[in-house]
Amino acid sequence: MLVSAKEMLNKARDGKYAVGQFNINNLEWTKAILLTAQELNSPVILGVSEGAGKYMCGFNTVVGMTKGMIETLKITVPVALHLDHGTFEGAKACINAGFSSIMFDGSHLPFEENFAKTTALVNTCDVLGLSLEAEVGAIGGEEDGVIGQGECADPDECKKIADLGVTMLAAGIGNIHGKYPANWPGLSFSTLEAIKAKVGDMPLVLHGGTGIPADQIKKAISLGVAKINVNTECQLAFQEATRKYIEEGKDQQGKGFDPRKLLAPGFEAIKATVKEKMELFGSVGKA
Ligand code: 13P
Numbered sequence: 001m002l003v004s005a006k007e008m009l010n011k012a013r014d015g016k017y018a019v020g021q022f023n024i025n026n027l028e029w030t031k032a033i034l035l036t037a038q039e040l041n042s043p044v045i046l047g048v049s050e051g052a053g054k055y056m057c058g059f060n061t062v063v064g065m066t067k068g069m070i071e072t073l074k075i076t077v078p079v080a081l082h083l084d085h086g087t088f089e090g091a092k093a094c095i096n097a098g099f100s101s102i103m104f105d106g107s108h109l110p111f112e113e114n115f116a117k118t119t120a121l122v123n124t125c126d127v128l129g130l131s132l133e134a135e136v137g138a139i140g141g142e143e144d145g146v147i148g149q150g151e152c153a154d155p156d157e158c159k160k161i162a163d164l165g166v167t168m169l170a171a172g173i174g175n176i177h178g179k180y181p182a183n184w185p186g187l188s189f190s191t192l193e194a195i196k197a198k199v200g201d202m203p204l205v206l207h208g209g210t211g212i213p214a215d216q217i218k219k220a221i222s223l224g225v226a227k228i229n230v231n232t233e234c235q236l237a238f239q240e241a242t243r244k245y246i247e248e249g250k251d252q253q254g255k256g257f258d259p260r261k262l263l264a265p266g267f268e269a270i271k272a273t274v275k276e277k278m279e280l281f282g283s284v285g286k287a
Pocket of ligand 1: 023047084085176177178179206207208209210229230231232233
């Protein structure tokens, strides 16, 4: 069954660990993440960007595939199916399709517009029992063509959005989507502390989880981060394992061209990456 992310994140905040959001792209990704969560008895959030949703033939297909897998694979750990960086229209489409969790990203809009649209979704999600993530201060890097600069959010704006009653809040603290440049100064913990002081108990979300050093991840969790998003790292792991398989000529041996064989090393690589992250985030055994 798909569940809202509310309970798992409140538990994570209280228990000082974080739940991983792993973005999905296709059947292999979804299956790898669900199986790893079950094996490690960890709650998990499946992230779907609007671009990935389109690629997977729309949000209805994503809901059908995920629910089917949960049933057939006998997944009993809490799973939230979450729209990642949604537009207002995308949020409405995912609500209608049966997602259990929504992110409305109005961080690039004028603050008043972000506030008004987040307000509208708070009420809808509340009535339907869905969790809602809002964002203040764009996360840097590229996500479906949107580029930012590792911005830091304004703590007062964070408080205004948190006070609307969203479930969790993504706030820029110098984090960036994709690989971090060599000269990246690291997360801004002073910004995180200032935001935490304003928003109190609100679980905070750290985007751009790929490549953040383990000590910074642990410190961010100790300062109130309860959800960490990882996407690029699974893509890189899949790419490296697939490249190795082909470069070793395995696709040309026997039935190595069979997609079920060709995609298997990448699938295992995603599982290993998800396991490593769940161990680092501390969510193992917390289902
Ligand atoms: P990365 O691709 O940097 O891991 O970021 C993922 C993310 O934040 C999705 O919202």
